[in-house]
Amino acid sequence: MTTDDARRPSFWRRFLGFAREIWGVMRRPSAIFSLGVLVLSGFVAGIIFWGGFNTALELTNTEAFCVSCHEMRDNVFQELKTTVHYTNRSGVRARCPDCHVPHNWTDKIARKMQASKEVWGKIFGTINTREKFLDHRLILAEHEWARMKANDSLECRNCHSAESMDITRQSPRAAEAHQRFLFTGEKTCIDCHKGIAHHLPDMSNVPGWQ
Amino acid sequence: MTSKLRLTIAAALMAAFSTVALAQSFSALRGSTPLNEETTPPPLTPEMNTSVREPRSYPEQPPVIPHSIEGYEVSRRANKCLSCHARTRIQESQAPMISVTHFFDRDGQTLASVSPRRYFCTECHVPQHNVRPPVENDFVDIDTLLKVKGPDSGARR
Numbered sequence: 314m315t316t317d318d319a320r321r322p323s324f325w326r327r328f329l330g331f332a333r334e335i336w337g338v339m340r341r342p343s344a345i346f347s348l349g350v351l352v353l354s355g356f357v358a359g360i361i362f363w364g365g366f367n368t369a370l371e372l373t374n375t376e377a378f379c380v381s382c383h384e385m386r387d388n389v390f391q392e393l394k395t396t397v398h399y400t401n402r403s404g405v406r407a408r409c410p411d412c413h414v415p416h417n418w419t420d421k422i423a424r425k426m427q428a429s430k431e432v433w434g435k436i437f438g439t440i441n442t443r444e445k446f447l448d449h450r451l452i453l454a455e456h457e458w459a460r461m462k463a464n465d466s467l468e469c470r471n472c473h474s475a476e477s478m479d480i481t482r483q484s485p486r487a488a489e490a491h492q493r494f495l496f497t498g499e500k501t502c503i504d505c506h507k508g509i510a511h512h513l514p515d516m517s518n519v520p521g522w523q
Numbered sequence: 524m525t526s527k528l529r530l531t532i533a534a535a536l537m538a539a540f541s542t543v544a545l546a547q548s549f550s551a552l553r554g555s556t557p558l559n560e561e562t563t564p565p566p567l568t569p570e571m572n573t574s575v576r577e578p579r580s581y582p583e584q585p586p587v588i589p590h591s592i593e594g595y596e597v598s599r600r601a602n603k604c605l606s607c608h609a610r611t612r613i614q615e616s617q618a619p620m621i622s623v624t625h626f627f628d629r630d631g632q633t634l635a636s637v638s639p640r641r642y643f644c645t646e647c648h649v650p651q652h653n654v655r656p657p658v659e660n661d662f663v664d665i666d667t668l669l670k671v672k673g674p675d676s677g678a679r680r
Contacts, residue, residue: 396594484572486590489617509594513601521612523605523636 370425379409382435388446392511405472412468412510413457420464451514458503466502473502571651580664585647586619592650597643604644605637 322330343351372378380386390409393399398407415421433439440446440453461468475495480488494500504521507513516522556562570591577587595603607616625641626633 484574484590486572486574508596508601508603512598513596516601521606521615523602523609523612 370421373425374410374414374421376408376410384435384440384446385409388440388443389511396510398510407472407510411471415464415467416471454507454511454514458507461503462501469502469506565654568652568654571653577651580662588648588650590650592645597645602642602644604648609636 346354380390393409398412400406414424438445440449475491478491480491483491490505494505495502507516507519553562570593571589572591574590577589579586592604597604605621606612607618608621610620612618613620621637621641623633625637626635628634628638629640
């Protein structure tokens with residue numbers, strides 16, 4: 314037994330040898346498969362991998378996925394249910410990712426990479442009780458306000474565009490505010506419309522609030 | 524024995540009469556539907572959203588809200604009303620400022636901002652709906668009252 318172990322090369326030497334072998338196979342032309350088979354199988358494998366990746370990505374972009382965690386289901390989702398973005402006269406519903414994930418692909422991937430922090434929070438239970446959630450609420454809300462301020466309320470504008478807004482159908486108060494601040498570009502949606510889908514955090518130090 | 528019996532009868536009679544009286548006097552809002560049946564509630568009407576100030580029936584009346592406040596949060600953490608009606612916000616919003624009486628605490632001391640006892644706006648100020656009131660209101664304001672000619676009004680003027 315001991316003599317066998319002594320003669321056997323170390324793990325790293327064996328690993329290096331295996332890697333060299335693979336590299337040799339990879340850089341030599343195939344002796345068995347034709348180029349057509351290789352190209353076609355690569356194409357099919359590409360479709361399967363890419364399709365699988367996108368399907369998995371879209372799966373994480375559903376309301377069902379968001380509320381599968383009790384942090385979302387018991388706090389923010391319950392609050393959303395009482396608002397006009399959940400039920401209204403025309404039956405259009407804005408779901409979690411409609412407002413919280415950009416629709417554009419590159420922005421979506423960037424946001425999904427950011428969301429790895431949220432997985433960290435889930436594993437270590439950063440907001441796993443109601444009290445912890447309330448303690449973090451201002452920080453969480455500020456992240457979303459900053460994101461929407463930076464992208465000019467892009468997620469709002471996926472549905473509500475200033476161009477298709479008929480201010481004659483709005484109340485005098487809304488029409489005046491939109492003309493003064495939205496159409497001039499002085500403010501963006503989130504500057505005034507905070508807390509429209511969820512309850513607000515402590516607003517005492519937020520500019521524009523008391 | 525007889526006094527005890529008399530007392531019992533009196534109590535029973537009073538109980539019977541008072542139930543009848545209660546049933547009659549508290550039926551105003553739910554109509555004639557019996558208590559063990561559910562009433563059909565009147566249809567909801569939208570909040571009036573004209574942004575035009577409504578008249579006040581008497582000087583101390585809290586002004587009513589002439590716009591919709593649907594979804595406005597007024598809680599310990601945030602007050603949506605004050606994001607327009609606070610002293611520091613009216614320049615941007617052009618909304619009327621909350622009256623200076625809202626800055627007084629109960630000892631008459633003027634505070635820097637809204638007194639906690641005046642913080643929850645909808646305790647006094649309410650939006651309006653176009654509905655027929657279920658109970659008739661015969662309130663007469665002071666100006667109308669002064670114009671009513673009494674029997675000796677000619678002699679006084």
